[in-house]
Amino acid sequence: MDALFMRRCVELARKASGHTSPNPMIGCVLVRDGQVIGEGFHPKAGQPHDKMVFALRDAGDLAEKATAYVSLEPCNHYGRTPPCTEALIKAKVKEVVVGMTDPNPIVASKGIEKLRNAGIDVRVGMEEALCLRLNEAYIHRMLTGKAFATLRATLSMNGVVVNGIGNGADQQGGYYSQLAKEYDGVVVSSEMAKTTTLPISREAGAKQPLCIIIAQGEGSKLHIRSLDEESASNAIVLSDSPVTVEPAGVIVSVLGQMNLKCILQLLADRGLCSVLVDFRDGGGGGLSSLLNRFQEDKLVQKVVVERSPVWIVSPGPSNLAFGGGQSFALKDVEHKEVNGTLCCLRAICSIVFSV
Structure with missing residues (x-):
């Protein structure tokens, strides 16, 4: 029953997916005599961490002598509440x-200690693997100071990078629309930004990700056709040299070092916990050089690969020939078929924490 109630905490917490960053997702369930008497979750960044308040309000006087299940250690510091x-x-x-x-x-173990000092029994580690996965981006940023990165690409059946995504993938309910909702930012090449609509989520109530455009050797001007001045604030250009961006209003940062490590550090400093690196560089430019050593440097934590049911003629090898000097196994691979396209939706490259 403990595992069942903790899984319910995680289920509740996921209702706020895409809305809590840079805070973690947290769910709480109150149980007395084997019955759920209250539930709550943290709904949105910028609001009080009221998952406990909601659950206790549900329970009322029944909370006395009840058991509280919470997916993440209760905080013991003063904030908005x-x-x-x-x-x-x-x-x-x-x-x-x-x-x-x-x-x-500022939290680690202090909340647990406070509860125990108050005479409350505390047990830690129930469904820990599930709770770690729930907040893997938050945990990664806390432990490394860098944004959690996932690499995404679409391949043809013969292994060629496709400069696009599967049918319906970017529509409501599609895997790409859901990814865009879950990540704080999406990294794209300037080539993609010039020719393709920038990534958005079409999920109901989704908070749109920041679009991070990588411009290397771009020259003096970059025109992003899918942006207007009203939406310019939701994009940032990272360049290796000064560049004028159209439309006006897009932030431009010229980096002294154009590499993935520096980019992830910069994005974390801006408050981003998670970043989707959208690789559509069929021409072999843009993002390839950034990803040359991602495995050896532990810069990419997961990959999402979409296998499109097409056969493409290509004069050269696959453009995914990067990552490091050694082969490595992926872990916890999950896949499903969507509209005739096979998607590997989760494959772990490297995670800095362990259960």
């Missing part, structure tokens, strides 16, 4: 079951 630990102590719960400790140094 008092600490979650105080709410639990005040409600007189008898036990708290925690999915995982919080890697944030």
Whole structure:
């Protein structure tokens, strides 16, 4: 039953997917005599961490002597609202079951210690792998200081990079539309920005990702045809030399070093936890050089590969011949078929934390 209630916490937390960054997703379930008496989750960044408040409000007086299940360690510091630990102590719960400790140094283990000092039994590590996966981007940024990166590409059946995505993938409910909702930013090449509509999510209520355009050797001007001045604030150009961008209003940052490590650090400093690197460089330029050593330098944590049911004539080898000097195995591979296209939706390259 403990595992069942913790999985419900994760299910609740995922309702806020794409809305809590840079905060983690958190769910809470209150149980008494084997029955759920209250539920809550953190709905959106910028709002109080009211998952505990919602759950305790649901439970009312029944919260006394109940067991609280929470996917991430309750906080013990003051922010917009008092600490979650105080709410639990005040409600007189008898036990708290925690999915995982919080890697944030201002939280880590302090919430658990506060609850135990108040005489509340605390158990840690229930469905820990599931809770780690729920907030893998948040955890990665806390432990490394860099944004969590996922590489995405579409391949033909004969292994050639396709400069596009599958039928319906970018429509509501499509895998690409859902990815765009889940990530804080999407990295694209300037070639893609000049010729293709920039990535957006069509999911209901989605917070749109920041579009990060990589411009190397671009020259003095870059025209992004799918942007207008009203939407220019949702894009940033990272360049190796000064460049004038149209339309006006797009932020341009000239980097001293144009490499993925510096880019991920810069994006993390801007508050981004997760970044989707959208590789559509069929011409062999743009992003390829950034990804040459991604595995050896542990810069890409996951890959998403879409296999399109087409056979493309190509004069050269596959453009995914990068990553490092050694082969490596991918872990926890998941796949499904969507509109005749086979998608590998999750394959782990490197994760800095372990269960």
